[in-house]
Amino acid sequence: MKLNTPRWWYDRERRHAPMARMLLKPLSWVWAAATARRIARATPVDPGVPVISIGNLTVGGSGKTPVAREILRLLRAADIDAHALSRGYGGRLEGPIRVDLAAHTAADVGDEPLMLALDSxxxxARDRVAxxxxxxxxxxxxxxxxxAHQNPALRKALSLIVVDGETRDDEWPFGDGSVFPSGPMREPLRAGLARADxxxxxxxxxxxxxxxxxxxxxxxxxxxxxxxxPAAPPPPGPLVGFAGIAKPWKVERSLKAAGAELVDFAPFPDHAAFRDQDLRFLADRAAQFGATLITTEKDWSRLTPEWRTRVVGWPVKATFEDEAAVSAALRAALTVS
Structure with a gap:
């Protein structure tokens, strides 16, 4: 979803933007009701192979794609030929089509499918069943x-919910529990958890x-x-960072925590299509500091080939603390299905 994520969404004490919350609340009721009705009326289809869903309950920013990549890696390690399937948000192609890293760009298939195709x-496909x-x-x-947690088209052998676990006094993963657009939730917390494994x-x-x-x-x-x-350390020397994800401030935090000499950072809307003028401004800003431009690997995938030579893509990966337990859950799901 291409938007500037409001920080006040994640304030569960409702200390900020009380008027915005109040004005947007009726739209939240409509959104929640439409989601619940769509899910209740669906008849999930069995595609003939086990389906593992990696979803979340909030509008972006939870880390689904790194988790999906790690689940795919664990399945490969178990000699299971697992493929990724995405709606291809942000891309022009409707599919079904296999992502070809040599031929497709983010404008064709979206940035997240390009990330998944790096490994698997x-x-x-807009039509998940097809x-x-x-x-x-x-x-x-x-x-x-x-x-795909809110997409009921396919029967799922295992539904995993990814939650941003970073909590602070002014930042709670679900905010006050309000549904979009008065909060970050795609659906009420209890309803979403009820369908999770x-x-x-x-x-x-x-x-x-x-x-x-x-x-x-x-x-x-x-x-x-x-x-x-980090899948690799940030490059040495001064850096000017930028990111177009749902929570760009977390990229800034992560770079600093990884030891980056970050001299400036620019946030963009989620899935931003970076304009040449934006990138030229950032390049000029970096030149002032004698710095290198750096962004997330996902944002880097949306750059033109020319800009990719001028910007470092910083890769990250998700690693489970108890990998054996996750592998056992995957085996159980595949066996039952």
Missing amino acids: PAWI GARTAAAAGARALVLDD AVVVLLPADAPGADPELLATFGALPVFVARLQ
């Missing part, structure tokens, strides 16, 4: 759906541990803790 076969059947016919023995709490690499109060929110659901950590 990846498909995009995409699943096409992938299965092409040899997939399991499918990992990126961002387990929760993945994603923490920064340097966080002390999962917040006990947050863990209590999930009741009896199994919880797997994962760490989002």
Whole structure:
């Protein structure tokens, strides 16, 4: 969803933007009702192979794609030919089509499918059922759906909810529980958790541990803790960073925590299409500091080939603290299905 994420969405004490919350609340009721009705009326289709859903309950910013990549890696390690399937948000192609890194750009298939295709076969399809059947016919023995918790089209063998586990006094993953647009929730918390099989709490690499109060929110659901950590260190020397993700401020924090000499940082809307004038401004800003431009690997995928030579893409990865437990849950889901 291409928007500037309001920081006040994540303020569960409602100390900020009270008027905006009040004015947007009726739209939230409409959104929640429409989502619930769509899910209740659906008849999920079995595509003939097990489906593992990686979703979340909020509008972006939870870390679904790194978790999906790690789930795909664990399935490969178990000799299971798993393919990724995404809607291809931000791309012009409707699919079903397999992502080709040599031929497709983010404008074709979206940035997240390009990330998934770095490691595994990846498909995009507006019609998830058609995409699943096409992938299965092409040899997939399991499918990992990126961002599909609110999409009821396919029968799921395992539904994982990814939650941003970083909590602060002024930042709670679900805010006050309000549904979009008066808050970050795609649907009410209880409704979303009721369809989940387990929760993945994603923490920064340097966080002390999962917040006990947050863990209590999930009741009896199994919880797997994962760490989002650099796949490579930031380059040495001064850096000017920028990011167009749902929570760009977390990229700034992560770069500093990784030891980056960050002299400036620019936030952009989620899935931003970077304009040449924006990038020239950033390049001029970097020149003032004698700095290198750096962004997320996902944002880097949306740059033109020319700008990719001038910007460093900083990769991160999700690593489970108890990898064996996650692998066991995957095996159980695949066996039952």
